[in-house]
Amino acid sequence: MAWARWLGLLLVLLPVVGASKPGIVVRLNKEVLSYVAEAGKVPLRQALQVPIPHFLDRSGQVIQPTRIQILNVHLPYLQLKFIAGFGIRLSAATNFTFKIFRVPEPLHLMLPVALLADTLVAQGSIGTPMVSISACYSLFNKAIVFDGYNSTATTLLAPLQKHIKAVLRNKLCLRISNLVQGLNVHLGTLTGLSPVGPESQVRYTMINAPNITKDYISFDINAVLFLLGKPIILPMDATPFVLPSHVGTSGAMATVGLSQDLFDSAILLLQKAGALNMDITGQLKLSNNPLNTSTLGQVIPEVARQFPEPRPLALKVQLDAIPVVTLHTNNATLRIQPFVEVLAPDSDSAFQSLFSLDVVVNLSLQLYVSEVRLQGTTSVLGNVQVTVASSNVGFIEMEQVQSLMGNVFQRPLLDHLNALLSIGVALPSVINLRYIAPEVFVYEGYIVVSGGLLYQR
Numbered sequence: 001m002a003w004a005r006w007l008g009l010l011l012v013l014l015p016v017v018g019a020s021k022p023g024i025v026v027r028l029n030k031e032v033l034s035y036v037a038e039a040g041k042v043p044l045r046q047a048l049q050v051p052i053p054h055f056l057d058r059s060g061q062v063i064q065p066t067r068i069q070i071l072n073v074h075l076p077y078l079q080l081k082f083i084a085g086f087g088i089r090l091s092a093a094t095n096f097t098f099k100i101f102r103v104p105e106p107l108h109l110m111l112p113v114a115l116l117a118d119t120l121v122a123q124g125s126i127g128t129p130m131v132s133i134s135a136c137y138s139l140f141n142k143a144i145v146f147d148g149y150n151s152t153a154t155t156l157l158a159p160l161q162k163h164i165k166a167v168l169r170n171k172l173c174l175r176i177s178n179l180v181q182g183l184n185v186h187l188g189t190l191t192g193l194s195p196v197g198p199e200s201q202v203r204y205t206m207i208n209a210p211n212i213t214k215d216y217i218s219f220d221i222n223a224v225l226f227l228l229g230k231p232i233i234l235p236m237d238a239t240p241f242v243l244p245s246h247v248g249t250s251g252a253m254a255t256v257g258l259s260q261d262l263f264d265s266a267i268l269l270l271q272k273a274g275a276l277n278m279d280i281t282g283q284l285k286l287s288n289n290p291l292n293t294s295t296l297g298q299v300i301p302e303v304a305r306q307f308p309e310p311r312p313l314a315l316k317v318q319l320d321a322i323p324v325v326t327l328h329t330n331n332a333t334l335r336i337q338p339f340v341e342v343l344a345p346d347s348d349s350a351f352q353s354l355f356s357l358d359v360v361v362n363l364s365l366q367l368y369v370s371e372v373r374l375q376g377t378t379s380v381l382g383n384v385q386v387t388v389a390s391s392n393v394g395f396i397e398m399e400q401v402q403s404l405m406g407n408v409f410q411r412p413l414l415d416h417l418n419a420l421l422s423i424g425v426a427l428p429s430v431i432n433l434r435y436i437a438p439e440v441f442v443y444e445g446y447i448v449v450s451g452g453l454l455y456q457r
């Protein structure tokens, strides 16, 4: 592609290494905890199915090793709650059902166990969220014998319960801790690279410890942009981005705020990479090319004189000026200033420049989220402003050329921009997690994506 050749030069020009600070805030509201609790029941029940060593029955003359098996872990209640300034508290009520392989007949026991675990949510060393269990308790109720009970069982019951409780007290919290630790591998995928445009990528990292209140946990995230695999600093003033509290859809699981800086950076990256530039030649066939020297010759006499035979025109569109994204309440616009060079093949079929135009176009920018990507589409807002930058064909009557030119490059340029914007920018996420029914809100200087979350393996 044409832009590729600029990249080598560009890497020399851009200050390399370090990180820009396009601010993003990801706020997970308490609604997400109900979802996690529901989704977490199955893995938690599985984790709690610990092996129980044989019980040594000393009630008879010889010590009888008795096998014990957990038949079922019932988990009627699991709740997660934010602990302000700390993390997440798990509380669960469980009923363990055991089968004691006692001869001649087995014994069935039910043991209600309450579990309490505090999870610290912190910032890991590589900018990923880190969770760890800081305190965990298992509280046992009295066991209930509901099958195989007879008087001899009573003497057995006390030591048997003691044995089971001792095992569970050690193992349950360990299992919960392992389960929680296992999440860290997943959370680590936050920092994976994802594409922004051709040859450019973004990586997200947490920049400080999360803010935790009783209602939400919020993460300040930094986007580092990469071009050809190298991190770049973008020349911009980075004031920290703060997400106001009552934005987005109330009751949504996730509220993600993306500062204007992120847009500016992504657009700048595309502009610097030359990805926004285009040649319109290839997209116009001579047979139905509405823009040819004979058409143009009707409004510019010098063109008619130089090209008595009709020849196709070529347009070279370059976006040297950085496009400007403006975010106002409910209104996102993109202003581009393409430089358009109009060329025609001379007798040697080398292209010569006829004239060039400075164009200003205001585009309205519609933003939407698909899966985990924020994408955009544009349409022209108001008039396209065209002025002559230079001419090799004498005086140009602007009014006539404007409508002619405007029509020809507008559609291909919009198609090109829309194709790029449809690649979009990945929102911060972790593997297998996507946004459900996300809504995009445009505010003064930032946008908000609100929606549910769905975890799917």
Ligand SMILES: *[C@@H]1O[C@H](CO)[C@@H](O)[C@H](O)[C@H]1NC(C)=O
Pocket: 074, 076, 094, 095, 112, 141
């Ligand atoms: C679990 O145990 C508690 C306490 O004995 C009891 O109230 C509850 O009904 C049990 N639940 C189930 C589903 O067995």
Ligand SMILES: *[C@@H]1O[C@H](CO)[C@@H](O)[C@H](O)[C@H]1NC(C)=O
Pocket: 103, 104, 105, 149, 150, 151, 152, 153
């Ligand atoms: C009670 O258990 C003992 C041994 O565990 C057994 O010999 C006896 O038959 C049982 N009694 C009843 C009524 O099930």
Ligand SMILES: *[C@@H]1O[C@H](CO)[C@@H](O)[C@H](O)[C@H]1NC(C)=O
Pocket: 025, 210, 211, 218, 219, 220, 242, 243
């Ligand atoms: C998190 O808390 C720090 C200090 O308590 C504050 O400066 C920062 O703005 C907060 N971030 C968010 C996203 O609320």
Ligand SMILES: *[C@@H]1O[C@H](CO)[C@@H](O)[C@H](O)[C@H]1NC(C)=O
Pocket: 286, 287, 288, 289, 290, 291, 292, 294, 295, 310, 311
């Ligand atoms: C030049 O463009 C006009 C329409 O603008 C068209 O009618 C004509 O066929 C074109 N000529 C060629 C040679 O393509």
Ligand SMILES: *[C@@H]1O[C@H](CO)[C@@H](O)[C@H](O)[C@H]1NC(C)=O
Pocket: 330, 331, 332, 333, 381
């Ligand atoms: C959005 O902003 C543009 C440019 O400032 C303006 O022309 C347009 O009327 C605005 N649209 C709305 C819906 O406010």
Ligand SMILES: *[C@@H]1O[C@H](CO)[C@@H](O)[C@H](O)[C@H]1NC(C)=O
Pocket: 335, 360, 361, 362, 381, 382, 383, 384, 385
């Ligand atoms: C584009 O929008 C800006 C700001 O709203 C306005 O000043 C300018 O006149 C517009 N230009 C065109 C060509 O519509």
